[in-house]
Amino acid sequence: xxxxxxxxxxxxxxxxxxxxxxxxxxxxxxxxxxxxxxxxxxxxxxxxxxxxxxxxxxxxxxxxxxxxxxxxxxxxxxxxxxxxxxxxxxxxxxxxxxxxxxxxxxxxxxxxxxxxxxxxxxxxxxxxxxxxxxxxxxxxxxxxxxxxxxxxxxxxxxxxxxxxxxxxxxxxxxxxxxxxxxxxxxxxxxxxxxxxxxxxxxxxxxxxxxxxxxxxxxxxxxxxxxxxxxxxxxxxxxxxxxxxxxxxxxxxxxxxxxxxxxxxxxxxxxxxxxxxxxxxxxxxxxxxxxxxxxxxxxxxxxxxxxxxxxxxxxxxxxxxxxxxxxxxxxxxxxxxxxxxxxxxxxxxxxxxxxxxxxxxxxxxxxxxxxxxxxxxxxxxxxxxxxxxxxxxxxxxxxxxxxxxxxxxxxxxxxxxxxxxxxxxxxxxxxxxxxxxxxxxxxxxxxxxxxxxxxxxxxxxxxxxxxxxxxxxxxxxxxxxxxxxxxxxxxxxxxxxxxxxxxxxxxxxxxxxxxxxxxxxxxxxxxxxxxxxxxxxxxxxxxxxxxxxxxxxxxxxxxxxxxxxxxxxxxxxxxxxxxxxxxxxxxxxxxxxxxxxxxxxxxxxxxxxxxxxxxxxxxxxx
Ligand code: ADP
Numbered sequence: 001x002x003x004x005x006x007x008x009x010x011x012x013x014x015x016x017x018x019x020x021x022x023x024x025x026x027x028x029x030x031x032x033x034x035x036x037x038x039x040x041x042x043x044x045x046x047x048x049x050x051x052x053x054x055x056x057x058x059x060x061x062x063x064x065x066x067x068x069x070x071x072x073x074x075x076x077x078x079x080x081x082x083x084x085x086x087x088x089x090x091x092x093x094x095x096x097x098x099x100x101x102x103x104x105x106x107x108x109x110x111x112x113x114x115x116x117x118x119x120x121x122x123x124x125x126x127x128x129x130x131x132x133x134x135x136x137x138x139x140x141x142x143x144x145x146x147x148x149x150x151x152x153x154x155x156x157x158x159x160x161x162x163x164x165x166x167x168x169x170x171x172x173x174x175x176x177x178x179x180x181x182x183x184x185x186x187x188x189x190x191x192x193x194x195x196x197x198x199x200x201x202x203x204x205x206x207x208x209x210x211x212x213x214x215x216x217x218x219x220x221x222x223x224x225x226x227x228x229x230x231x232x233x234x235x236x237x238x239x240x241x242x243x244x245x246x247x248x249x250x251x252x253x254x255x256x257x258x259x260x261x262x263x264x265x266x267x268x269x270x271x272x273x274x275x276x277x278x279x280x281x282x283x284x285x286x287x288x289x290x291x292x293x294x295x296x297x298x299x300x301x302x303x304x305x306x307x308x309x310x311x312x313x314x315x316x317x318x319x320x321x322x323x324x325x326x327x328x329x330x331x332x333x334x335x336x337x338x339x340x341x342x343x344x345x346x347x348x349x350x351x352x353x354x355x356x357x358x359x360x361x362x363x364x365x366x367x368x369x370x371x372x373x374x375x376x377x378x379x380x381x382x383x384x385x386x387x388x389x390x391x392x393x394x395x396x397x398x399x400x401x402x403x404x405x406x407x408x409x410x411x412x413x414x415x416x417x418x419x420x421x422x423x424x425x426x427x428x429x430x431x432x433x434x435x436x437x438x439x440x441x442x443x444x445x446x447x448x449x450x451x452x453x454x455x456x457x458x459x460x461x462x463x464x465x466x467x468x469x470x471x472x473x474x475x476x477x478x479x480x481x482x483x484x485x486x487x488x489x490x491x492x493x494x495x496x497x498x499x500x501x502x503x504x505x506x507x508x509x510x511x512x513x514x515x516x517x518x519x520x521x522x523x524x525x526x527x528x529x530x531x532x533x534x535x536x537x538x539x540x541x542x543x544x545x546x547x548x549x550x551x552x553x554x555x556x557x558x559x560x561x562x563x564x565x566x567x568x569x570x571x572x573x574x575x576x577x578x579x580x581x582x583x584x585x586x587x588x589x590x591x592x593x594x595x596x597x598x599x600x601x602x603x604x605x606x607x608x609x610x611x612x613x614x615x616x617x618x619x620x621x
Pocket of ligand 1: 031035036039077079080081082090091121122123167
């Protein structure tokens with residue numbers, strides 16, 4: 001018999017499972033039951049769409065049986081089964097998880113629940129079993145195959161006999177030790193408890209031999225008899241009444257479905273009974289999966305038609321800006337035969353999507369208003385997506401999204417909403433001010449913020465690349481326009497420059513502009529500086545932060561902000577400039593260049609020629 005190697009990544013995953021110190025090993029059963037249920041779903045779905053197949057729901061179930069003597073636990077299903085190739089492909093390799101993602105996850109810190117995130121379901125059996133045997137016969141196939149593995153040293157596949165289609169998985173449990181009790185998984189009560197806890201909502205019967213304490217016939221004596229019983233309630237969670245369900249039920253369902261490795265922040269159970277009837281449960285996760293902001297991430301809700309799964313991720317049910325939402329929708333009014341293309345145009349689906357979107361918005365607003373800390377966590381994870389949403393599609397969704405935004409505030413020293421900003425705004429303040437930069441710390445130290453802060457006005461800090469783009473799209477909030485602290489006209493009246501400096505300044509600035517050429521649009525006195533000598537202001541649509549972002553994009557061309565070099569008339573540097581201008585032209589040119597370079601450094605822009613810059617400073621010294 002030929003022994004086959006696991007594909008490299010599967011092997012790593014297996015090692016991880018075999019040596020796992022994961023505390024909830026019992027979830028292996030949830031994983032195997034969930035696979036079994038999926039396999040029955042597949043047959044059920046086939047039968048519903050193909051009249052030649054008969055499906056009598058009562059014939060389909062999942063059986064669990066424990067053999068204490070041989071220390072084996074067997075899970076049997078009447079599902080679709082697997083062919084030889086499928087056994088090989090599905091159990092020998094991690095196909096879907098994607099090699100890249102998996103590597104990343106393994107390199108990540110503990111805390112990351114790989115099991116939850118990847119749905120590496122089947123392999124979790126190796127957390128409790130030293131040997132796993134899978135015997136399967138695919139629906140419509142006459143031959144059956146057995147796949148056997150004892151872990152990292154590979155697996156074998158051989159032909160075997162099996163009467164009915166379906167899959168049987170036999171786990172030979174590991175020896176119990178001081179630290180770990182594996183024998184408990186042979187115990188009737190433990191098994192019942194695990195099934196109840198994680199798999200109660202599975203829609204097919206999960207049967208098991210259980211001991212019943214019964215009164216004997218024709219006598220008053222009692223005896224213990226073994227009987228096969230269905231141990232799950234079989235009602236899907238979304239069909240249950242909200243008041244029957246606990247937080248734990250919703251959280252368990254979230255992990256059972258592999259919606260995320262985190263705990264959901266919030267959920268909503270919807271029961272819509274109108275022209276179109278459907279049940280839905282939507283979850284707002286607390287943290288973003290690590291592939292969230294990549295192309296690989298697929299959005300969507302699970303879609304069911306009267307309890308039959310039609311699609312794992314139906315993207316039409318979620319707008320891109322709410323792509324982080326997880327959950328399920330089940331409708332009696334959707335046709336089972338609906339195809340992918342039809343879904344995109346389906347009117348009913350559109351109606352559901354609209355309602356769900358409104359619900360998500362309401363839930364988020366509710367979180368923002370009533371559980372602020374949680375909302376801040378949420379925004380930390382997904383705020384960027386909301387801002388992209390505001391910016392994309394030509395700002396079509398800006399009104400829906402603007403109240404969900406949070407920005408760090410200079411005065412509150414924490415994230416605030418635009419509404420809160422507006423409510424606090426003094427009457428004489430004309431604009432909503434913002435400043436951009438890499439971090440809160442850096443923005444705090446920006447010279448351009450001096451005047452606005454001095455006036456006692458609040459500044460919103462934009463630290464995400466997308467922030468300024470999104471705000472430009474929004475343009476205003478509650479009739480107040482947004483203004484960058486580096487932009488034109490801050491709407492703040494300030495005392496004028498001294499008369500005698502005005503004339504002289506004009507002449508000096510003209511010469512500075514001539515020396516700097518196209519690098520600046522203008523040199524002038526600053527109205528926004530208080531203590532700092534110099535800064536840039538910008539004119540026009542493109543700010544310096546936007547210049548930075550746009551220049552990192554391929555094929556962006558050469559995009560530049562129109563920079564204005566501003567000099568503080570009340571700083572002693574202006575006196576120095578004046579005397580250099582009168583007495584020493586060479587020094588004057590040196591000062592001009594250095595002030596320009598300083599303004600660049602303050603903005604976090606690279607110095608065009610660092611060696612030259614160093615030489616200039618040395619010369620001055
Ligand atoms: P997942 O369930 O997330 O796809 P698993 O590793 O648990 O990942 O399973 C891999 C694949 O193996 C499944 O997608 C399915 O195609 C197949 N499979 C697993 N268990 C069964 C089963 N009991 N019956 C039929 N196919 C199964």
